[in-house]
Amino acid sequence: MVPENNSAIVEHEATTSKISADQIFYLKSRGIDDEGAISLLLHGFCKDVFKTLPLEFSIEAVKLLEMKLEGSVG
Amino acid sequence: MLDIQNLHASVEGKEILKxxxxxxxxxxxxxIMGPNGSGKSTLSKVLAGHPSYNVTSGTADLEVNLRPRNLLEMAPEERARNGIFLAYQYPVEIPGVPNKVFLRAAFNSICKFQGAKEVNEDEFELILKEKCKLLELPTGDDxxxxxxxxxxxxxxGEKKRNEILQMAILNPRLAFLDETDSGLDVDSLKIVAEGINRLRxxxxxxxxxxxxxxxxDYIIPDFVHVxxxxxxxRTGDRNLAKDIESRGYDWLIKELQ
Structure with a gap:
């Protein structure tokens, strides 16, 4: 569930969260670049989901998420 | 430090700054004071670089290392790294991200830009504690x-105080506080104002x-603009704000006509 643009709505059966342009702008206006902003927002969203995974999968999931983000933005 | 000349800006095709x-x-x-819809918030958003606001003409230069730089050409994060800060009227919610994770990410992005060493969690904890104290925010563990x-x-009220906490941590050269006082009760207003005064x-x-x-009354301005x-x-000193408080804006608007 990696949103391709700022207005994408990411959903999960237990959670609904919206990565909005306003959230990205808020983070950028604090000096954080696009990649950092999207990474923070995605981690925030995925945190709840990862919490339910067994530890080894949880660690791997976080790593995978970071790999996917590298170079995919900007 | 900041020089804005003949700035025109629009939102969704409607010209707001003229x-x-x-x-x-x-x-x-x-x-900066003014009736509703006069363009106060638009000015803040334009200077922070919000993508929904288009500058149609005019200039805004920010002095960086003693040289004027075109602020309007910089990305929002670049503006922040060069010392611009906007305290939002309506701070944005970021679900799932702990405040201190966000604050450290912002602090480190600015450290990195300025060539300073980025801080780890423990180091940041100390900075955070000190700044929370300054703004009389809770520093207990639970x-x-x-x-x-x-x-x-x-x-x-806490959201507004969180904006000022960010300001304390990022230590900007030029801070725009967009209606930071609205929604604060008298006691919170005093604490926030004292915090801002300490950051001056x-x-x-x-x-x-x-x-x-x-x-x-708590933060004494050098200039008041309408x-x-x-x-x-109109530009004046703090007495202009007092006149507006007692007489409203009508007399100023009438003088224009």
């Missing part, structure tokens, strides 16, 4: 303000965007 001039030097405090999700479970120094500048003279229909129609 030839605004503003000059801010380091060490100064400016207050239910700490900084452990909560960014702006999600905070009251209106001779190298930074603060622009207060406000509806009420009340805030200006914004009306996208232009500054």
């Amino acid at each position: 030839g605004l001039n503003l000059h801010v030097n380091e060490g100064e405090i400016h207050a 239910d700490r303000f900084v452990n909560r999700e960014v702006n999600v479970s905070l009251s209106g 120094n001779k190298h930074n500048a603060i622009v207060l965007v406000t509806h009420y003279q009340r805030l200006l 914004l009306y229909q996208g232009k500054i129609i």
